[in-house]
Amino acid sequence: MYNESDFKLFGRLGKKSDSYLFGITREFVMTLSIVQRIKAGFALLLLLLLILGGISYLQTTGIHNKLKLVTEQATPLAMTTTRLREALLLGNRYTLAHLSSWQVSALPPLRQQYEQSKQLYAEQLKQMAGFDLQESAKSRLSTVQRQADQVFVTAEKMMSLHEQQVQLEANLSTMRHEFLRLDDSYRSAANLLLQFTSSKRSLHNKAELITSGIARDIRQLQRTDESTNLPELEKVLAKDIEMASKRLEIIVVPDDVKQRFSRSVDRLKQLAFGEQGLIQAMQRDQKLTQELLATQEQLQSLSNQVNQELQALIDITDQSVQADKAGAASAVQNAIFWIVLVSAISAGVAVLVAWSSARSIQRPLQLFDKELALMAQGDMTRRINYRSQDEFGALSRS
Numbered sequence: 251m252y253n254e255s256d257f258k259l260f261g262r263l264g265k266k267s268d269s270y271l272f273g274i275t276r277e278f279v280m281t282l283s284i285v286q287r288i289k290a291g292f293a294l295l296l297l298l299l300l301i302l303g304g305i306s307y308l309q310t311t312g313i314h315n316k317l318k319l320v321t322e323q324a325t326p327l328a329m330t331t332t333r334l335r336e337a338l339l340l341g342n343r344y345t346l347a348h349l350s351s352w353q354v355s356a357l358p359p360l361r362q363q364y365e366q367s368k369q370l371y372a373e374q375l376k377q378m379a380g381f382d383l384q385e386s387a388k389s390r391l392s393t394v395q396r397q398a399d400q401v402f403v404t405a406e407k408m409m410s411l412h413e414q415q416v417q418l419e420a421n422l423s424t425m426r427h428e429f430l431r432l433d434d435s436y437r438s439a440a441n442l443l444l445q446f447t448s449s450k451r452s453l454h455n456k457a458e459l460i461t462s463g464i465a466r467d468i469r470q471l472q473r474t475d476e477s478t479n480l481p482e483l484e485k486v487l488a489k490d491i492e493m494a495s496k497r498l499e500i501i502v503v504p505d506d507v508k509q510r511f512s513r514s515v516d517r518l519k520q521l522a523f524g525e526q527g528l529i530q531a532m533q534r535d536q537k538l539t540q541e542l543l544a545t546q547e548q549l550q551s552l553s554n555q556v557n558q559e560l561q562a563l564i565d566i567t568d569q570s571v572q573a574d575k576a577g578a579a580s581a582v583q584n585a586i587f588w589i590v591l592v593s594a595i596s597a598g599v600a601v602l603v604a605w606s607s608a609r610s611i612q613r614p615l616q617l618f619d620k621e622l623a624l625m626a627q628g629d630m631t632r633r634i635n636y637r638s639q640d641e642f643g644a645l646s647r648s
Contacts, residue, residue, distance in 0.1 A: 291603030298596040305592055309585030313578060324571040330377045331567045335560045337371035338398060342553060345405045349412050349546075354420060357413055364409070368402060384570070390563040397556040404549045408542060415538040418531060425521065425528045426472075432517055433468055439507075439514040440465065446503045453502065460497045463490035464515070471522065474532055476539060484529045487522060491515055 344364040351357060378391055440461035447457040467487040474480065494515065498508055522528050 288603070288607050291599070291607065294599055295596060295603065298592060298599060302589065302592040302596060305588045306585070309581065309588060313581045313585060324567070324574040327378075327381045327383075328564070328567040328571050330374055330381070331560070331564050334371065334374040334378065334394075335557075335564065337367055337374055338401070338553075338556065338560070340367040341371065341402070341405065343367075345409065345549075348409050349542075352416055352419065354416055357409075357416065361409060364405070371398065384566065387563060387566045387570075390559055390566065394556055394559045394563060397552060397559060401549065401552045401556055404545060404552055408545045408549060411538055411542050411545065415535065415542065418535055418538065422528070422531050422535060425531060429468075429471070429521055429528060432514070432521055433472070436464070436468065436514040436518060439511040442507055443503060443511050446507050447501070456497060456501050457503075460494045460501065460511075464494055464518070466490075468518070471528065476536055478532075478536075480529055480533045480536065484523070487529075491519060 341364060344360055344367055348357060348360040348364065351360060375395060383391065443457050443461060444454065447453040464487070467483065467490055470478075470483055471487070474483070495512070498511060501508075520527075524530065
């Protein structure tokens with residue numbers, strides 16, 4: 251390790267080397283004439299100006315490239331990514347509006363608006379493909395594209411199911427209205443049957459057995475919801491109708507009363523049973539509701555996933571924008587530093603050249619003036635002792 255005396259020795263050696271270099275430089279300068287010194291100074295200034303111009307050009311080019319990245323790459327990329335998410339959100343909005351509407355005439359315009367948002371998404375995706383993306387951004391964009399396609403497929407499936415359900419609900423509304431009219435007709439026929447059997451208790455009990463089961467089934471059909479077991483209700487109604495028909499044949503009432511009740515039952519069978527019947531329509535409605543709920547859960551899950559991937563992609567683009575902005579700011583600071591540094595050096599050299607030129611003229615002139623003044627007083631023994639290789643040195647030697 252070095253001790254204090256070693257550092258002192260190094261310091262003395264450094265000072266001696268500086269003095270030696272300064273002495274060599276001074277001797278070299280003194281070998282030049284004044285004109286040569288001025289020319290050398292201006293040549294040095296010109297060199298520094300060229301260096302300053304080169305540095306300015308390089309730094310300006312660097313700033314231009316950095317700003318070009320910000321304005322032509324990073325910022326448009328961030329804006330396109332944001333518009334991509336807006337297009338997906340717009341599609342979700344029109345999907346929800348479509349699902350919330352139960353008017354058949356309102357569905358086609360909403361579906362058209364959804365298709366427009368889908369087209370907007372495709373345009374933004376095409377613009378994204380034109381950017382020079384990082385590998386991480388490419389991976390995220392590929393995932394977003396794959397998941398968004400699944401979102402669109404699921405959303406279109408939901409809208410198709412909803413359109414089917416809206417149409418089915420319109421048909422069900424008509425069928426329920428007819429069923430209400432049938433209920434009134436059946437009640438009237440059943441009451442008429444009960445009136446004709448009211449005089450005999452045993453006969454009246456048989457009439458109640460004929461009418462009560464079907465009346466109960468009709469009430470249950472009118473109160474159905476998503477939890478109602480419609481296939482079981484269909485079986486019960488069919489069995490009650492069969493039993494009522496058999497019992498009606500053996501009960502003693504006028505034929506016109508029987509025929510009226512039979513027509514009501516036949517109309518009930520026509521409205522309730524079969525592929526176009528009320529029960530089958532309600533079963534299809536239940537099935538569509540279950541499919542819609544399952545598809546809606548799937549769509550919600552896919553939407554959450556694509557939103558997460560889009561947010562990650564937006565974060566990457568934002569980081570790219572911030573990095574490019576920081577690079578541009580750093581380039582500006584770097585340019586300012588080098589321009590100020592070279593300008594300061596140039597100014598220092600200019601001052602040094604001016605001072606050196608003035609001093610190289612002033613000192614010999616003062617010496618010449620002093621010696622010539624003594625000679626003018628009559629002391630012709632005076633000699634001008636100015637040793638230099640410049641013009642004044644030549645004049646002194648002559």
